[in-house]
Amino acid sequence: MSQFFNQYFNFDVMREHFGEVLVGFLQNLLVFAVAAVLALALGLFLALLRQLPGKKLMPIRFLTIAYIDFFRAVPILIIILMISGGVPFLSFLPQEVRIPHWFGRPDPFWYGVAALVIVYGAFSAEVYRAGIEAVPRGQMEAARSLGMSHFQAMRHVVVPQGVTKIPAPMLNELISLLKDTTLVSVIALSESVLVSREVLSERLNSSSLTLTAIFFVIIILPLARVVDKLIARQQLKVTRGSHIEVA
Amino acid sequence: MRKSRLTALFAVLLLALAAVAAAGCGGGSDTTGTSGGGGSAEGGGGGEPLTVGSDIPYPPFEQGKSPDYEGFDIELMEAIGEKIGRTPEFQDTSFETIFRDVAQGKFEAVISAATITEEREKEVAFSDPYYLSEQAILVKEGSEIGGIEDLEGKTVGAQQGTTGLELGKEKANAGELRPYPEGPDAINALKAGTVEAVIIDQPVAQNAVEEEGGIEISESVPTEESYGIALAKDNTELLKEINKGLAEVISDGTYKTIYEKWFHKEPPKQFLG
Numbered sequence: 165m166s167q168f169f170n171q172y173f174n175f176d177v178m179r180e181h182f183g184e185v186l187v188g189f190l191q192n193l194l195v196f197a198v199a200a201v202l203a204l205a206l207g208l209f210l211a212l213l214r215q216l217p218g219k220k221l222m223p224i225r226f227l228t229i230a231y232i233d234f235f236r237a238v239p240i241l242i243i244i245l246m247i248s249g250g251v252p253f254l255s256f257l258p259q260e261v262r263i264p265h266w267f268g269r270p271d272p273f274w275y276g277v278a279a280l281v282i283v284y285g286a287f288s289a290e291v292y293r294a295g296i297e298a299v300p301r302g303q304m305e306a307a308r309s310l311g312m313s314h315f316q317a318m319r320h321v322v323v324p325q326g327v328t329k330i331p332a333p334m335l336n337e338l339i340s341l342l343k344d345t346t347l348v349s350v351i352a353l354s355e356s357v358l359v360s361r362e363v364l365s366e367r368l369n370s371s372s373l374t375l376t377a378i379f380f381v382i383i384i385l386p387l388a389r390v391v392d393k394l395i396a397r398q399q400l401k402v403t404r405g406s407h408i409e410v411a
Numbered sequence: 412m413r414k415s416r417l418t419a420l421f422a423v424l425l426l427a428l429a430a431v432a433a434a435g436c437g438g439g440s441d442t443t444g445t446s447g448g449g450g451s452a453e454g455g456g457g458g459e460p461l462t463v464g465s466d467i468p469y470p471p472f473e474q475g476k477s478p479d480y481e482g483f484d485i486e487l488m489e490a491i492g493e494k495i496g497r498t499p500e501f502q503d504t505s506f507e508t509i510f511r512d513v514a515q516g517k518f519e520a521v522i523s524a525a526t527i528t529e530e531r532e533k534e535v536a537f538s539d540p541y542y543l544s545e546q547a548i549l550v551k552e553g554s555e556i557g558g559i560e561d562l563e564g565k566t567v568g569a570q571q572g573t574t575g576l577e578l579g580k581e582k583a584n585a586g587e588l589r590p591y592p593e594g595p596d597a598i599n600a601l602k603a604g605t606v607e608a609v610i611i612d613q614p615v616a617q618n619a620v621e622e623e624g625g626i627e628i629s630e631s632v633p634t635e636e637s638y639g640i641a642l643a644k645d646n647t648e649l650l651k652e653i654n655k656g657l658a659e660v661i662s663d664g665t666y667k668t669i670y671e672k673w674f675h676k677e678p679p680k681q682f683l684g
């Protein structure tokens with residue numbers, strides 16, 4: 165038992181490497197922040213493409229659905245490795261795109277962000293779709309009959325109502341995005357897991373990984389509670405029997 | 412509705428069946444392989460198999476696909492195994508946890524181009540040295556980096572948990588030091604141009620230069636370190652046997668043959684029979 169505690173809860177190891185692991189964790193948060201903003205934007209864009217009306221725009225809808233289905237099915241790790249192991253060799257791209265060092269961040273940072281945005285864009289598009297499709301059809305029809313274009317109706321009527329229905333599922337996506345930032349360690353971005361593994365190989369002790377896990381729990385647990393609250397509130401609206409309120 | 416659900420169930424079952432069949436085939440070919448799995452206990456070359464951990468690939472020390480691993484370490488271990496009457500069975504494992512795993516008995520020995528260091532000797536016991544190590548600074552052909560002092564401010568790659576990474580931390584004032592999960596990952600990053608230099612074991616660098624092209628060794632750094640076979644500390648019996656086996660392999664010239672096969676040069680004096 166003491167062996168177990170020494171292996172996973174050696175406080176000396178945790179104390180001595182606290183600073184390094186924390187700096188690594190901030191790297192995770194930074195990847196998360198950039199990827200989350202871009203993924204939410206991409207997701208909304210994809211969701212809108214998917215809702216385009218008319219027969220002529222069928223190919224666009226089809227391609228969007230293909231994109232969403234594909235990237236929801238492929239493991240993120242594969243996408244990360246494919247971008248990092250392939251993009252630098254695409255000599256037709258300019259140097260600063262092949263090996264990006266934007267805003268002073270190293271290239272594995274941007275490869276990781278790109279992979280996460282590509283995949284989580286697809287996931288969040290599905291969440292947006294759920295929100296948009298939950299808005300009664302009559303809203304769109306009414307807006308159109310007032311003379312709004314499809315885009316105007318989406319922009320001013322449907323999307324504003326749709327997004328009020330999805331904070332809980334979207335927050336769940338963001339939580340898993342935050343956790344998946346650790347995958348970027350495989351392409352040698354010095355984030356918390358990579359730093360902890362380095363400590364592990366140096367000290368032959370897993371406590372640094374425990375410390376990393378604690379950091380994630382501290383951030384994610386409150387978010388998970390918020391999700392619960394949001395779901396409970398939504399439930400209440402339905403059980404009261406009132407029709408779902410409009411923003 | 413009901414029918415489509417049944418079809419889905421059928422499809423899932425079919426998939427599961429295919430997976431089982433594939434696993435069965437894998438198992439089948441395994442038993443016909445050289446190491447022979449559990450079968451070698453009864454038949455085989457006598458004695459129990461010796462379980463050996465190694466982080467593969469790390470050419471030219473260890474490379475190839477299971478169970479047909481090859482390389483300097485692998486052949487040396489097989490030669491030692493022959494002397495002590497135990498056939499090595501190799502397990503591919505991650506280098507960063509390899510010493511902990513051998514200390515806890517996940518396998519009996521480790522041969523994985525592992526440098527003997529004081530830090531590691533606290534956890535495991537090492538055999539007599541079987542290889543003198545040198546680190547190399549690997550760069551792209553035509554690079555301005557002439558040696559370790561030129562790494563200042565540069566982006567440098569190395570493998571996680573290795574002495575190359577330690578050397579980078581201590582001696583190279585690199586702008587960024589990137590620890591890659593496997594040695595070849597670091598070399599790929601060099602070829603891709605995402606790192607400007609890689610610090611890695613000399614023979615690995617040499618092998619990469621011969622195989623890949625477009626990269627060269629800018630400097631070899633002697634480290635006064637050597638590789639050893641690692642065992643759990645309390646396994647003194649096996650340690651003695653392995654040392655004896657190693658000495659025999661060196662004295663009868665088998666070591667020299669294996670060394671020349673993988674490194675294309677004569678071994679240092681102390682390893683000549």
